[in-house]
Amino acid sequence: MTKVTFIDASGASRTVEAQIGSTVMETALRNSIPGIEAECGGACACATCHVYVAPEWTDVVGKPAQMEEDMLDFAADVRPNSRLSCQIKVTEALDGLIVTTPARQG
């Protein structure tokens, strides 16, 4: 099983199992991770599943596509390592991924 670690704005860390092929957002919801709202249900239409990818993982996870970059305009405190977690598909290469959730989802 692939593992993903979510760190919240206060620093609390939760490591959960993620299914290959699901998204990081779905993994968060399935495990009741606080700080991910996913208002639109994964349509890349709301920017309420915003996460910061840990610096050592940004190259593996990659950059947002154009539509996601546009949607990030609606997120708060966007940084170079910002991604929408509904657009990150879990693969074997992402085993051990660490993301931080922002203080608020807009």
Add this chain to the structure above:
Amino acid sequence: MNAMSEVIKTDAIIIGAGPVGLFAVFELGLLDIKAHLIDILPKIGGQCAELYPEKPIYDIPGYPVITGQALVDALRKQIHPFQPTFHLGEMVEKLEVLGTPERPLFRVATDAGVILEAKVVVIAAGGGSFQPKRPPTPGVEAYEGKSVFYSVRRIDHFRGRRVMIAGGGDSALDWVLNLHPVASRITLVHRRDEFRAAPHSVNAMRALAAEKKMDLVIAQLAGLKGADGQLSAVTLRGADSATFDVECDDLLAFYGLTMKLGPIADWGLNLHENLIPTDTEKFETNVPGIFAVGDIITYPGKLKLILSGFHEAALAAQKAHRYVYPDKKLLFQYTTSSTSLQRKLGVS
């Protein structure tokens, strides 16, 4: 306000004009129940039209694939024979119970001063009402309506003032261009030097910025300064993370919409984690005569699917008929064979 004095009387009030609210018009209409729909958005379709008009949906029965907007357009056509009345761009503020549990009667008031009375209410409000997203700056509430705005209600307010506009879409760019002749100075703030707005608006904005007739700042909002609701400056954070202040009198922020439950919480309905519990036979709430359907409801096994909402609307309409026509017996009929239904649909 003339509208205040006139009470519109109808059979059913549907709150929310998303796909499920629209289909409720159809199911109620087949049973001769006339409906008025109210939605906070200026257009029908709810999330389908607002969040994902171009996105394909794959689980609408009979459609292997259909976009959000195409589904809304098809529903509009399907309910056309029943001539529903739409109250768009209005939020329901008050819902009062006037009748008795056996003979319910409700009075609904919108923020535009429209007052309606109906025998049944169907809440099809999905995730709640779409409201502008607040900028992520602490203390913003104190400035709202005085010097921080999420829409322009009165252009005159901005006359001769230094206006900061935040955002990169059509709303932000349109107001840059429209307020430019009115305001004393316009500053557009966006997190990146790319804009989602229509290219001609972006070009017009860039031309103004090149001529130094306005300022374009690539940064994010970091804080507000001012007193008694009046801004004096906005603190911005640039790409290098350094913060700096830009003086201004007003901030117009366009960060999209978010869904909030809103006034529904004040209507005396039982709520469970911001959802309305219903039964699964009539989809009625704890208040007789108030039904709820679609994403806003919860019951054991509930799925937030459009098709589930359609089913819920059909069953709610059956019970609604008992309230609207207490003396009439309801005969179950099929649209394929009933001439009376076909006449209502305008096909017989």
